[in-house]
Amino acid sequence: MPPLLAHLTDEFQSGESLAGRLSISRAAVWKQIAALRQAGYPLETQRGQGYRLAPGTPTPAALEALRKGSFGAFYAYLGTVSSTQDVLKNWALDGAEEGSVVLAERQEKGRGRRGRSWASEPGHSLTFSVLLRPRLPLSGLPLLPLAAGLALCEACGVGGLKWPNDLLAPDGRKLAGVLMEAQVSGEEVAYVLLGIGLNVHRAAGLPPEAAALEEFGEASRVGVLARVLARLESRYLELHHDPQGVLRDYRARSCTLGQPVRVSTLEGEIRGRATDIAPDGSLLVERSGQTHRIGAGDVQLLGVL
16 A cells, blocks of 8 residues: 555645655655545545545544544554455454454445445445454354444434344434354354444435434544444443343333334244343344244334234
8 A cells, every 4th residue: 555645634735745755756646646546545635735535534543543442453444445354354363352443445345234235435434343352152142233233322322223233313214234243163252253334424325225424413434433442342341241231221222122123034024013122132022912032133113013
């Protein structure tokens, strides 16, 4: 990657100034700017002022200035990748520390839950993955994405949670989602990759059923990222000693409980009213006096049964 990236901030700098700092020609600066744009980094140019990264860009320096806790201490800010999950998996296999984070501006093969794709436009969203090495029994693993969803909701300060971990705007549009991929050997969890996609700014290609955080107040991508990592670390640690406390707070943020729902599972479709979250994170749905326990599935909120 061109070394120019480490010198760019959200303040405009002239090509002459950047050339002097890097001891290269202005033509070489222009070539590196073009390469960074091609790679997906959100660069802005203004005649007479020079170049800058879009305000709020989550560079390592910008995140370090805001970061609290240990999550994000090892952090890669990338342009275009296949997916952040793929990059972080290689880190995990190489022994990377818990709390390591990979964020990319653009994913060519970004994926969501159940094999769906997740698109992102440079400068508008946060698409990143966090490495965890939980000391939890296998039975506690399904609570991890719920804790991640809760952390997202708390960090964003808006919306509610659709089971298991989609963050919905107050009007029901989707703001964010979480993908969990775990490497398990026998009864041991080697590592967990938490992939998070969050719409911060409204992009031209964002579908009408999706929302952006900036629609509900001012939003800086690096500020939101720092808050998410801090809340995620806090809820993750709490999960090890007080999982039911995490579930209690999750229930309070749920926009699923008490609502009529349709749930698509591998065994078929279930319609009913969502009544509770079980201690293992399953969704309880009641229909005609019978309670269905759902461990995995896609939930659609319904106006009427």
